Amino acid sequence: MSVHTQAQTYQNYIGGEWRPSASNQVEASINPANRHEVIGYVQKSTAEDLDQAVKAAQSAQIAWRKLSGPARGEYLYRLANVLERHLDDIAATMTREMGKTLPEAKGETARGVAILRYYAGEGMRKIGDVIPSTDSEGLMFTSRVPLGVVGVITPWNFPVAIPIWKIAPAIVYGNTVVFKPAQETAVTAAKLMECVDEAGLPPGVVNMVTGAGSVIGQGIVDHPGIAAVTFTGSDQVGRQVGLGALARGAKYQLEMGGKNPVIVAADADLDLAVEATVSGGLRSTGQKCTATSRVIVQSAVYDAFKQKLLERVAALKVGDGLAPDTWMGPCASERQMQTVLGYIQKGLEEGAVLLCGGKRVTAPGLEHGFYVEPTVFENVTPDMTIAREEIFGPVLALMKVDTLQEALQLANDSRFGLSASIFTRDIGNMLEFIRDMDAGLVRINAESAGVELQAPFGGMKQSSSHSREQGQAAIEFFTAIKTVFVKG
Ligand SMILES: NC(=O)C1=CN([C@@H]2O[C@H](COP(=O)(O)OP(=O)(O)OC[C@H]3O[C@@H](n4cnc5c(N)ncnc54)[C@H](O)[C@@H]3O)[C@@H](O)[C@H]2O)C=CC1
Numbered sequence: 213m214s215v216h217t218q219a220q221t222y223q224n225y226i227g228g229e230w231r232p233s234a235s236n237q238v239e240a241s242i243n244p245a246n247r248h249e250v251i252g253y254v255q256k257s258t259a260e261d262l263d264q265a266v267k268a269a270q271s272a273q274i275a276w277r278k279l280s281g282p283a284r285g286e287y288l289y290r291l292a293n294v295l296e297r298h299l300d301d302i303a304a305t306m307t308r309e310m311g312k313t314l315p316e317a318k319g320e321t322a323r324g325v326a327i328l329r330y331y332a333g334e335g336m337r338k339i340g341d342v343i344p345s346t347d348s349e350g351l352m353f354t355s356r357v358p359l360g361v362v363g364v365i366t367p368w369n370f371p372v373a374i375p376i377w378k379i380a381p382a383i384v385y386g387n388t389v390v391f392k393p394a395q396e397t398a399v400t401a402a403k404l405m406e407c408v409d410e411a412g413l414p415p416g417v418v419n420m421v422t423g424a425g426s427v428i429g430q431g432i433v434d435h436p437g438i439a440a441v442t443f444t445g446s447d448q449v450g451r452q453v454g455l456g457a458l459a460r461g462a463k464y465q466l467e468m469g470g471k472n473p474v475i476v477a478a479d480a481d482l483d484l485a486v487e488a489t490v491s492g493g494l495r496s497t498g499q500k501c502t503a504t505s506r507v508i509v510q511s512a513v514y515d516a517f518k519q520k521l522l523e524r525v526a527a528l529k530v531g532d533g534l535a536p537d538t539w540m541g542p543c544a545s546e547r548q549m550q551t552v553l554g555y556i557q558k559g560l561e562e563g564a565v566l567l568c569g570g571k572r573v574t575a576p577g578l579e580h581g582f583y584v585e586p587t588v589f590e591n592v593t594p595d596m597t598i599a600r601e602e603i604f605g606p607v608l609a610l611m612k613v614d615t616l617q618e619a620l621q622l623a624n625d626s627r628f629g630l631s632a633s634i635f636t637r638d639i640g641n642m643l644e645f646i647r648d649m650d651a652g653l654v655r656i657n658a659e660s661a662g663v664e665l666q667a668p669f670g671g672m673k674q675s676s677s678h679s680r681e682q683g684q685a686a687i688e689f690f691t692a693i694k695t696v697f698v699k700g
Pocket residue numbers: 365366367368369392393394395423424425426428429430431433444445446447449450452453467468469470500501548551602603604
């Protein structure tokens with residue numbers, strides 16, 4: 213039984229207008245808490261639609277870049293206010309479309325508002341330096357200039373925050389945008405575009421085209437009218453995006469996977485460590501690139517930690533993200549649920565010991581959703597698939613070590629290096645971890661997930677393209693430096 217009588221059809225947003233795709237085809241976006249509920253229909257766009265969006269962004273670019281930074285910032289303030297007014301509706305749509313709990317969705321939307329205000333302020337900050345010239349009569353300075361049209365390709369796990377932390381700096385520095393959201397959360401993205409429209413941004417400054425990654429995502433990578441591409445998603449696709457952009461000389465920025473460790477030292481506050489492991493690993497159903505995945509515990513406290521962790525996990529309520537007592541919602545899609553269940557199966561086959569969870573949840577009322585039980589494995593060895601690959605689901609892998617040095621070695625034994633935490637009271641342990649942990653985010657007595665919008669965000673090793681997003685770091689990607697020499 214499908215519930216789609218009230219489902220609306222959402223169009224592409226191009227040049228300040230809502231336009232259907234040239235394909236005349238739409239796709240249903242469904243609720244992962246109940247596969248029979250259609251949230252809305254979104255366009256299955258074609259290369260022709262993308263081309264129109266690029267043209268609109270190119271035409272808007274000339275006037276937009278000529279506006280002063282403060283004037284562009286003013287538009288961002290307006291957008292922030294509109295988004296804030298629609299916060300409840302957008303958050304509820306996000307929960308219905310990708311499953312995270314309503315408080316998390318509201319928190320994420322509020323973060324979107326805060327990001328917009330932060331970058332609105334950036335419009336008033338400096339965009340260059342004066343550098344002494346060897347010519348005493350010359351004036352030498354740098355000026356940051358926009359790149360042109362920026363392609364923004366985003367995943368489904370933070371359908372408001374990630375697009376905004378890319379689009380806001382892109383436009384405040386004078387670029388225009390072609391935005392391709394994940395198809396799984398394209399209705400939420402369309403509601404974000406409704407805010408752009410209501411805020412009165414000039415037509416063409418922000419354009420959205422929905423559709424398949426292989427068509428619209430790849431189309432953005434290959435389009436000669438797009439000067440730069442910013443991407444968040446899987447490392448397989450990220451690599452393709454980077455290679456494609458490099459091949460035609462476009463600038464690119466990639467934010468990809470993680471296999472984030474938490475170390476629980478023998479002197480840790482175990483209650484704090486358990487709470488942070490559960491929150492960092494299982495909130496948003498483990499679907500964060502910063503989610504805790506490997507839990508490396510010193511043997512002296514292993515049993516005590518394990519017992520407390522299992523008690524805490526057993527108390528978690530799984531259910532529809534809209535229900536007020538739900539702690540953890542479903543996986544965002546059937547495909548994602550199958551991926552997670554596949555990793556759990558691999559864990560079992562490779563000899564890890566299942567302590568709790570491990571199955572799909574099909575309790576009455578949840579049988580039509582993509583729910584997976586919160587899952588904890590132990591006896592996980594570094595060579596196992598569940599210790600190496602990003603699972604992106606509610607799965608924790610416990611690993612026991614004797615010494616902290618061993619813990620650090622294990623924590624660094626990964627091709628990823630996004631986020632890492634340690635729980636300890638010892639300053640020496642903390643300093644060693646800060647120095648020797650190869651991760652872009654290093655956190656002490658705090659969970660591995662959680663990003664602050666005013667600080668640089670990005671990973672080491674294969675987690676990113678070695679660049680940083682957010683905070684002041686964003687200017688590095690979204691602008692080019694012009695060095696100017698003037699002699700009177
Ligand atoms: N780092 C992160 O925040 C995220 C990581 N992931 C990881 O990726 C796995 C798979 O999730 P997916 O949704 O399939 O991620 P994905 O990497 O396929 O999708 C991310 C975005 O890239 C687009 N895309 C797909 N193929 C493309 C191509 N050839 N060229 C350009 N863009 C393309 C998608 O349409 C989407 O907008 C997850 O299990 C998780 O491990 C997924 C989402 C976010």
